[in-house]
Amino acid sequence: MDKQRYCVSILSLAVIVACFTGVPIAQAQPSKPPQVxxxxxIQVKAIQVAPNTYFVQGVPEMGSKQNQNFISNAGFVVTPKGVVVIDALGSPVLAQKLIQEIRKVTKQKIVAVxxxxxxxxxxxxxxxxxxLGATVYAQREGLNYLASETAKQRLIASRTDFAPWVNENTRLVPADVWIDQSKNITVGGVEFRIGRVGPAHAPEDLIVSIPSEKVLFAGxxxxxxxxxxxxxxxSRGWMSALDEIQKQNPxxxxxGHGSYSTNxxxxxxxxxxxLAYLREVMGPAARDLDPFEEAYAKxxxxExxxxxxxxxxxxxxxxxxxxSIQAE
Known part of the structure; x- marks a missing residue:
């Protein structure tokens, strides 16, 4: 199987959902609207999780015009020499709201993402x-995505699916610093341990640990x-990445989605x-080339x-x- 990133427009995703589930597309969206x-x-509110660490929490939904694609989390850490942001949210408007939340906490310059x-x-x-002049860090495999037709088509579709929040002025931005493996950076005396753990959820997965705050951003x-x-x-790489996070004992x-965890x-x-259960119930059928629908129904x-x-x-x-198991 082609190992390229699976990435489709929300419209295409909804069609797939409808085909697989028989559920009308509208039913895939929760009934409770986000606060606007x-x-x-949409309302973006910083939540403090450690003395100098904050995050904003996206809604547990698929992206839509209604939720303005605010479905993922982002965070930031305030240091004596500037602010380091982790992830940039799903539209320029949401990023502007995040910047406003950062400004409520500190006047320090945003120096890195x-x-x-x-x-x-x-x-x-x-x-x-x-x-704002921030330096962007990402894992080098991200270059492959930025150069792909998938990325271009996804952005084109998103300009329709999430209009006006994602529009013709929205663009894909490359990193300033491409990380090959792992890298530690220090800002204002605060150490950020950036660990490469992909391919897992994505080919270019990174985690960000801040030992002084005892916080880890897991994406x-x-x-x-x-x-x-x-x-x-x-999925196998993903489970190995989870083992690495656990070893760090944050x-x-x-x-990346959902409330912060104190456990x-x-x-x-x-x-x-x-993930293990998906592999357990799909594995035998995949290896024996038995029909997917039969395995799923069984x-x-x-839980x-x-x-x-x-x-x-x-x-x-x-x-x-x-x-993916068939391709292993």
């Missing part, structure tokens, strides 16, 4: 930080309070167990079926794991 500010943008991976909901706000390697998005992930983990082991275990999904995005994502996750 007076200027029409570390991208955990180049998925659209984490990077479409990046141009707003570049406008989309950890999901909390919703079904993970597997896409074209390397006090607090900020996931990282439990949330790491949830994501790992979900699996017991009761997960009540969670947000189960109907929208679970069948597709299982199918992608089924295909």
């Amino acid at each position: 500010n007076a200027d029409g943008t 570390v991208l955990t991976h180049y998925h659209a909901d984490h990077v479409y706000g990046l141009q707003e930080f570049k406008r 989309d390697l950890v999901f909390r309070g919703r079904i993970p998005f597997v896409g074209n992930a390397d 006090k607090i983990v900020v996931p 990282p082991l439990a949330d790491i275990t949830f994501t790992r167990n979900y 699996a017991d999904w009761s 997960y079926e009540g969670m947000p995005l189960f109907r929208a994502a679970n069948r597709m996750n299982a199918y992608n794991v089924y295909l």
Whole structure:
């Protein structure tokens, strides 16, 4: 199987969901709308998780015009010599809101942005930080995505799917510093340990640990309070990446989606167990070339079926794991 990143437009994703589940597309969206500010943008609010560390939490939904693609988390750490941001959110407008939240906390300059991976909901706000002169760090595999037709077509589709929040002025932004393996940077005496753990959820996964804060930003390697998005992930590599996060024993983990975790082991275990179960129930059928639908119907999904995005994502996750095991 072609190992290129699985990345489709929201329209295409919705069609896949409808085909697999038989559920009308509208039912994939939760009924509770996100809170919206007076200027029409969704509410973005910084939450403090450590003395100098904050994050903003996206809604547990698929991206839409209604939620303005605010479906992922981003964070920032304030140091005596500037602010380091982790991920850039899913539109320039959301990034502007994040910058406003940072300004409520500190007048320090935003000096760096570390991208955990180049998925659209984490990077479409990046141009707003570049406008402020921030240095962008990302793993070098991200170059392959930026040069791909997938990235170009996804942005074209997003300009329709998320208009006006993503529009003709929204662009893909390359990193200033491409990281090959792992890299430590120090800003204002605060050490940031940037670890390469991909290919896992994405080929270019990075995690960011701040030992002085006892916080680790896990990107989309950890999901909390919703079904993970597997896409074209390397599920074996993903589970190995979770082992690496666990070894670091952080006090607090900020996931790519969902609330921050003060019990990282439990949330790491949830994501790992979900991936392991997908591999367990899909593996025999994939290796024996038995039909996917039969394997999916036989699996017991009761542990997960009540969670947000189960109907929208679970069948597709299982199918992608089924295909990836055939390619192993």
